[in-house]
Amino acid sequence: TAPPLTPDSRRLVTRSDGQELEIVSVGPESQGVYRCEAVNGAGRDSAEVRLTVVEAPSIDEANLVYDMRGRVDKPAVVECPVRGTPPIAITWKRNRMPLNESARIRIENNGQRVTILRSEVSDTAEYSCTAENRFGRISRSFNLMIMVPPTFVDASIGPYVLHRVVENSSLVLDCTATGIPAPNYLWTRNSGGIISSTLAAGAPAANPALIGSGHADNYTCAAHNAAARVSRYFKLVVITPPALVEGSGLVRVTVREHEFTRLRCTPDGSSRANVIWFKDDQPIPSTSEIYRLTDSDETLMIISPTRDESGAFQCQLINEAGSVSKTYQVIVQVAPRFPRDFIAGPETKSHRLNDAAELDCPAQGNPEPRITWIKNGIRLSVDDPRYQFLENGRRLRIRQVSLDDASTFSCEASNMAGEVTKTYDLQVVMRPSIRRGLELVRIVEGEDIRLRCDFKASPTPITVWKKDGRQVASDGRVQVRPETLIISRANDSDAGVYTCEVRNNIGSDMIRIEVVVQIKPRINARPYQIVQAKLNYQIELDCSVTGDPRPTIVWKKGTMPIEESANYRFNLERQRLLITNLEASHAGLYTCEATNPAGVAFAQFQLKIMVEPKIREVPSVVKQAFANQDVTLECQATGDPVPLITWQKNAPAEIPRNDPYYRTLDSGNLHIPYVR
Structure with missing residues (x-):
């Protein structure tokens, strides 16, 4: 049941004691079924009235745009938001002529929207929409402007323009552009901000009267309208007389012989200029093998200067505005060097132990080189009594050569122009001498044999290992090294007499080492066996054993050692135990234990005494x-x-x-x- 209406509502008013209902300002929300009820003490009655609200077309003015802008080649939309009681017929006109759909034009949203898919300048027009139903009619008109972004008239110039102008001349920077609406212009420069902001009717060019060095800058012209903004960039280079960063005048340069040298002639950057180089007033050709020009000829490289390259080098900067020059007076110093008949490369010298030795270093140069002697990377002291420094260091005398002098000796001759080094590999000649050690080595089979042959000798000798007169070579178990012979997992075949012979071109030495491989005991019987014998008879337990050295055999019954007696006798060096006149007490566990320095082995016999049957x-x-x-x-x-x-x-x-x-x-x- 619908809720009762409130009579005192602002929009609902009852009259004639409730017999009439007045609805103030009827709207779509007023539609519905209304019911009145009459009630007294005798009963109740009701009646229903259906109210339908109709509405003439109207346009939502709050969201309406009358002046619209679009951009050429972009979509444009004209809206006509209509409401009212359907059906509503909406028609469109452009410049008062009916507007129909086409490939570019769509009428959408039940006629309330015109969409131009790709706008053209010709689409600039007055658009009007008319909405009509059986209750009324309404129309509205809209203005659409299709804008064209600015474009420069002279497109051949491009967006980036470079102007090189001599100082005190004039120049026009052109920035003329077209567009819809007509573009405005904005001129700026990097160093000075905005130059001018002009309307479309203003001059589209910057025109300095006389150009000075202060006009050199980057200029930007922006042509803009409501559709877009385009810019053209001008770089103005003002050519001024050249100047050198290094300054002009004369500079003295001292260089080392064969030391790569650069002479700079750098423009200060205020203007570009051509660079020309001279030596002793003669132009330096660009194809010279002695000189090389780089960095746009601003750098002259002397590849390998000699005394002949000493002289006056002049660079000259020339451009449209003038010239400037600079002179370098080059002096080439001579680095230390050895005479041509001297062996300058590494050299090997041999001297006998305890003899005297002399090493030469006849270096010459300008200025006089300083000579330093070095042994194995450590500088020799002039106070060391073992050495004499003769002829200002050009000769080193070793008073008495020792094994410690078997080293690398170097002399370094240096001055401010460079240095030179002579290296001697001094070999101390010495007959091999082997340090005496063990002459007998005992080893247990399975262990590794390591035999040492520590020696002193010079030059480095050849080491030969032999076994029983035959040379030993490395294989899977054997590693032959100059001072060590290693045999892995030794066995009885490795026993023998080994010799280590060390020899060089001075002499030789040899040591002899006897190797004894001790073999663990092995019993030729099962580790455990059961044996039987008759009462009063005899039995022999066999414990034949091998090993090196020969194993010692101990027999036990249970845990007690067995000694020879009337019933026990040993044969074959205790390898056999003979038990005679067997009694029941002789039954039990017998153990044969074989021992030598290499190890121990066991065999056990469980003896059972058999008794003949008796009924x-x-x-x-x-x-x-x-x-x-x-x-x-x-x-x-x-x-x-x-x-x-x-x-x-x-x-x-x-x-x-x-x-x-x-x-x-x-x-x-x-x-x-x-x-x-």
């Missing part, structure tokens, strides 16, 4: 029984191992143990059921 006598060997009566015949025997008992009847043939009538019991007795 216990019974009181009577005659047995009587009644027919069909069970009878058991006794036969109990002793022995070790337990004897097997068999029965015979009236003949040598044995009674089978599985005989169905005669049953041999586990005790050895014979059971006969139902005697017949």
Whole structure:
């Protein structure tokens, strides 16, 4: 049930005691079904009225744009937001002529929007929309302008323009452009901000009267309208008389012989200029093998100066505005060097131990070089009594050559022009001498053999290892090194006499080392076995063993050592144990233990004493029984191992143990059921 209406509402007013309902300012929200009810003490009645609200076309003025702008080649939209009671018919006109859809023009959103997909200048016009239904009609007009971005009239110039102008001349910078609407212009320069802001009717050019060095700058002209902004950039280079960063005048330059040298002639950057170089007033050709010009001829490189390159070098800068020059007076110094008949490269010299030796360093140069002697990278001191420095260091005398002098000696001759080095590899000649060590080496099989042959000799000798007169070579187990022979996992074949011979061109030396490989004991028997022998007989336990040195054998019964006695005798150097007159007490665990310095081996024998079977006598060997009566015949025997008992009847043939009538019991007795 709908809620009751409030009579005092601002939009709802009841009249004639509620018999009439007035709706003030009817709108679409007033539509609906209205019901009135009449009630008294006798009852109730009601009636319904359906109210339909109709609306003439209207346009949403709040969101309406009457003057619109679009850009050429871009989409443009004209909106006519209509509302009202449908159906509503919307028609469009352009410049008062009907507007129809085409490939570029779309009428969308039930006619409320015109979309121009790609705008043209011809689309600039007055657009009008008319909305009509059966309750009314309304029209609106809109102005659309299609704008064209500015473009420069002289497109051949391009966006970046370079002008080179001599100082005190004049120049016009052209920035004329077209566009819709007509563009405005803005001139700026990097160093000075805005020059001028002109309207479309203003002059589109910058025109300095007389150009000075202060006009050199980057200028920007911006032509702009509501559609876009385009710019043209001008770089103005003002050519002024050249000047040198290094300044003009005369400069003295001292260089080393063969030292790469550069002479600079750098413009100060205020203007460009051509650079020309002279030596002793003669132009330097660009194809010279001695000189090389780089950096736009601003740098003259003297590749390898000699005394001939000493002289006056002049550079001259020339451009349209004038010239400037600079002179370098070059003096070439001579680095230290050796005479041509002297061996300048590395040299090897040999001297006998304890003799004197002399090393030469005849370096010459200008100024006089300073000579330093170095041994293995360490400078020699003039106070060292082992050395003499003769002829201002040009000769080094070693008073008495020692093994420590087998080194690299260098002399360094240097002055401000450079340095030169002479290197000597001094070899101290010495007959090989081997340090004596072990002459007998004992090793256990499986271990590694390491034999040392420490020696002193010069020059470096050749080392030869031999075994029993035959040379030893490296293989899988053997590593032959000058001072060490290593044999991995030694075995009995590695035993023998080894020699190490060290020899060089002065002499030789040799040592002899005997290697004994100790072999662990090995018993030629199973580690554990069970043996049997009869009571009162004898037995021999075999513990044949090999090993080097020969193993010592100890026999034990249980944990107690066995000594020779009436019942125990040892044979073959205790490798066999003979036990005689066997008794039951001789049974047990016997251990053979073989030991030498290389290791120990064991073998065990479990001796069991066998006792012959013996049948216990019974009181009577005659047995009587009644027919069909069970009878058991006794036969109990002793022995070790337990004897097997068999029965015979009236003949040598044995009674089978599985005989169905005669049953041999586990005790050895014979059971006969139902005697017949």
